[in-house]
Amino acid sequence: KVYNQWCSVVRWEKTTRPFLRTMEFLWQEGHTAHATAEEAEERTIQMLNVYADFCEKVLAIPMIKGKKSEKEKFAGAHATYTIEALMHDGKALQSGTSHNFGDGFARAFDIQYTDKENKLQYVYQTSWGMTTRIIGAIIMVHGDNSGLVLPPRIAPTQVMIIPINQNKEGVMEAALRLKEKLGTYRVKVDDSDKSPGWKFSEQEMRGIPIRVEIGPKDIEANQAVIVRRDTREKIMVSLDEITAKVGETLEKMQSDMLERARVHRDTHTYSVTTMEEFEKTAAEKPGFIKAMWCGEEACENEIKDRTGATSRCMPFEQEHIADTCVCCGKPAKTMAYWGKAY
Ligand SMILES: [Zn+2]
Numbered sequence: 001k002v003y004n005q006w007c008s009v010v011r012w013e014k015t016t017r018p019f020l021r022t023m024e025f026l027w028q029e030g031h032t033a034h035a036t037a038e039e040a041e042e043r044t045i046q047m048l049n050v051y052a053d054f055c056e057k058v059l060a061i062p063m064i065k066g067k068k069s070e071k072e073k074f075a076g077a078h079a080t081y082t083i084e085a086l087m088h089d090g091k092a093l094q095s096g097t098s099h100n101f102g103d104g105f106a107r108a109f110d111i112q113y114t115d116k117e118n119k120l121q122y123v124y125q126t127s128w129g130m131t132t133r134i135i136g137a138i139i140m141v142h143g144d145n146s147g148l149v150l151p152p153r154i155a156p157t158q159v160m161i162i163p164i165n166q167n168k169e170g171v172m173e174a175a176l177r178l179k180e181k182l183g184t185y186r187v188k189v190d191d192s193d194k195s196p197g198w199k200f201s202e203q204e205m206r207g208i209p210i211r212v213e214i215g216p217k218d219i220e221a222n223q224a225v226i227v228r229r230d231t232r233e234k235i236m237v238s239l240d241e242i243t244a245k246v247g248e249t250l251e252k253m254q255s256d257m258l259e260r261a262r263v264h265r266d267t268h269t270y271s272v273t274t275m276e277e278f279e280k281t282a283a284e285k286p287g288f289i290k291a292m293w294c295g296e297e298a299c300e301n302e303i304k305d306r307t308g309a310t311s312r313c314m315p316f317e318q319e320h321i322a323d324t325c326v327c328c329g330k331p332a333k334t335m336a337y338w339g340k341a342y
Contacts, residue, residue: 004030009131019136020093020342027131033111033123037102040124041079044100047128048081051096059134060151060257061085061141062265063095064288064337066313071297074127078102084312084337086265087140090286092312092339095137098128136342141261142230148207149230151257152250159187159246160203164196164215174219178212178239182246204229209253210246228253230260273322275306278338282307288339292332294325302327309338 010024030047034040052063063083073080077099085095106112106122115121142149152158159182163175175189190199196213203211213225224242226235230253237245268287272278281289289309293299300311303326314334325332 001033002030003032004028017136017342019139020133022132025131025133027129029127029129032126033106033113034125035113035115035121035123037124040102040126041100044079044081044098044126044128047126048083048096048098051098051128051130052083054130055083055085055095055134055137056258058151058153059138060153060254060261061095061137062258062262064313064315065317066315066337068097068313069295069297069300069311069336071300072311074099076101076104076108078104082313084288084339085137085141086268086288086339087137087342088143088264089140090268090340092288092337092341093133093137093140094312094341095134096128096130099126101125101127142257143207146201147205149257150207150209152209152254155207155209156186157188157206157208158185158250159210159212160199160208161187161189161212161214162196162199162203163189163191164213164218166191168216170219171214171216175214178214178224178242181239181243182212184243185246185250210249212242212246230257271319271321273326275303275327278303278309278326279307282309282338282340286340288312288337290319290321290335290337291326292320292322292324293334293336294328294330295333296325296328296330299325299327303338307338308340310341312337312339312341 006028008024008026013021013023016022032043052065055061055063063085065083068080068082079100081098082094083096085093087093103122103124105125111123112120113123161175161178163171166172179187179189209229211227218224222239223236226237226249270281270285271290272281304310314336318335321335
């Protein structure tokens, strides 16, 4: 059985931060009940993958998938899985979670079903969710000093046409014709009285992926200028080919943004094998830290006290950095990602 809902939630937060930690937020939450533990685990992982794919393919944010530690997991859950992203400032953001509740809550709340043998059995439950906090991630992963940079796939406006010398005869008409021509994309024409420079800045601040500049000289030459928001690259293009070129540019920008975020994350991920290294890295280099861990909460707490970094997850993609726990020196059970987090 699957239940899914979108709703607003209110939580008592002492310190709030726009988008990332708000008292009220909109989320999507799903709950399932299964006959077996295997089915529940399968669904938990399936939903984690749905979130990770959405983040990577649509939001252009690469994710690290893994399991939360006992200390960081949802209280009462059998296991919590998470997707973790690195923001541009080197801080981590938990971006979505998927919990396998096992049959703990079913036993506590007496949630049972009748099986094929007509016997009452407890169900195995899962729960998973993603919130408007992910909007904060989009801003902090992709934004620059001029404002937002929105991935083309989610940009409410993908193309802003800005007429140059719009009062000259034929310019506004050409801009509107171009809008018509680009009708397969989400296009607007900025026909306000503001100067082109103002309009450029506004389009950049709002993160609109592409702006198309068209003025009297362009019209004469049957061309327009496409400007990418992320790289500010200017491309002169014939009006006959502009529809295909805009589509191509949006696709390219989408994949470049993911790649750039991946490179940023990977170049801000450090491996450490001693606590001295851990402390120095945490203090001087914002980013993810990979280190081996014995799995004991005492070490997790000590690492947090000494470095300010919390365990983000034990990734599905494990690496063997060392044989022993970075903190206590006992045999390591897992490699974990650590970091200062929002
Ligand atoms: Zn340890």
